[in-house]
Amino acid sequence: MSVTPSTTLDSQLTANWSPTHSYPDVPMLTGSYTSRLWHRDSQPQFWSKYQVWEWLQQVMDMNQIDASSIPFQNFDMDGHQLCSLSYQDFIHAAGSVGSILFQSITELKWSGQYHMELGQLDLKPESNFSCSFADISYPPGDIYDPLIPPLAPVASPTPSSPDIKRSFSRQVKKHNPRGTHLWEFIRDVLLNPERNPGLIKWEDRTEGVFRFLKSEAVALLWGKKKNNSSMTYEKLSRAMRYYYKREILERVDGRRLVYKFGRNARGWRESDM
DNA sequence: GAACGCTTTCCTGCTT
DNA sequence: TAAGCAGGAAAGCGTT
Numbered sequence A: 001m002s003v004t005p006s007t008t009l010d011s012q013l014t015a016n017w018s019p020t021h022s023y024p025d026v027p028m029l030t031g032s033y034t035s036r037l038w039h040r041d042s043q044p045q046f047w048s049k050y051q052v053w054e055w056l057q058q059v060m061d062m063n064q065i066d067a068s069s070i071p072f073q074n075f076d077m078d079g080h081q082l083c084s085l086s087y088q089d090f091i092h093a094a095g096s097v098g099s100i101l102f103q104s105i106t107e108l109k110w111s112g113q114y115h116m117e118l119g120q121l122d123l124k125p126e127s128n129f130s131c132s133f134a135d136i137s138y139p140p141g142d143i144y145d146p147l148i149p150p151l152a153p154v155a156s157p158t159p160s161s162p163d164i165k166r167s168f169s170r171q172v173k174k175h176n177p178r179g180t181h182l183w184e185f186i187r188d189v190l191l192n193p194e195r196n197p198g199l200i201k202w203e204d205r206t207e208g209v210f211r212f213l214k215s216e217a218v219a220l221l222w223g224k225k226k227n228n229s230s231m232t233y234e235k236l237s238r239a240m241r242y243y244y245k246r247e248i249l250e251r252v253d254g255r256r257l258v259y260k261f262g263r264n265a266r267g268w269r270e271s272d273m
Numbered sequence B: 001g002a003a004c005g006c007t008t009t010c011c012t013g014c015t016t
Numbered sequence C: 001t002a003a004g005c006a007g008g009a010a011a012g013c014g015t016t
Helices: A009-016 A028-039 A047-060 A081-082 A087-094 A095-117 A126-135 A162-176 A182-191 A214-225 A234-244
Strands: A200-204 A209-212 A258-261
Touching: A028 A234, A047 A095, A087 A095, A182 A200, A182 A214, A182 A234, A182 A258
Parallel strands: none
Antiparallel strands: A200 A209, A209 A258
């Protein structure tokens, strides 16, 4: 089964999704990050089928959703067809996960247009689009919260290509067998300040130095993500200190609540985007 | 089931 | 005095 596009993405965004149904507080951590990951292929309209599968894999990975949670055969299409799917099409194709996929592809599609329209201007899309997409409207009941555990699969997990599914599952597990790591969580909060105002801030963006503004609030957020209501900053900071040995973080002497990304931390530099 | 990696929990001592 | 930092030790948990 594959989904037949009913309306275009553009018409969904401009006509059907009025501001009266906006949810400004919808966290966009994962979507924005996904957009950055796919920055190099910023025009999903031109993706091959294989690239669509890669995108699916990346989105599922970033959201810690089991690879078998969506029916892959519903996305047996190229980028052009993918971009033609409406929000309802995504829901129909992937159930609750569809809203996450739609959010991601919407960002990517807009990011690609942004590049094309601005032409030679050397602007980074994430600097503006994270805010722009905060205004995207979501139908009531389909608010995406990355802190809420992944939803149960809606459709039967019967991929059309066993090879692709095997590859999919293997890569997800190899990449991040235990889900999001603490340092990645911290990084994502830092990279999306408009979604988490006043929790952590950059002290020196180019050097990777950052400071906790609300240490206990960050700990609670981390605890919520890990389903651990007893998480405290003291425990979180102990885990942070273990990153020193692995050079994911570096010590910043003499400054409280200040950390610095190390050589083994990835994805925080502007040049990584 | 063992080994391993990552995180959590508890602790003591030190610094700010 | 409180809060935060540093790091040892042990345990829990999931993956391989």
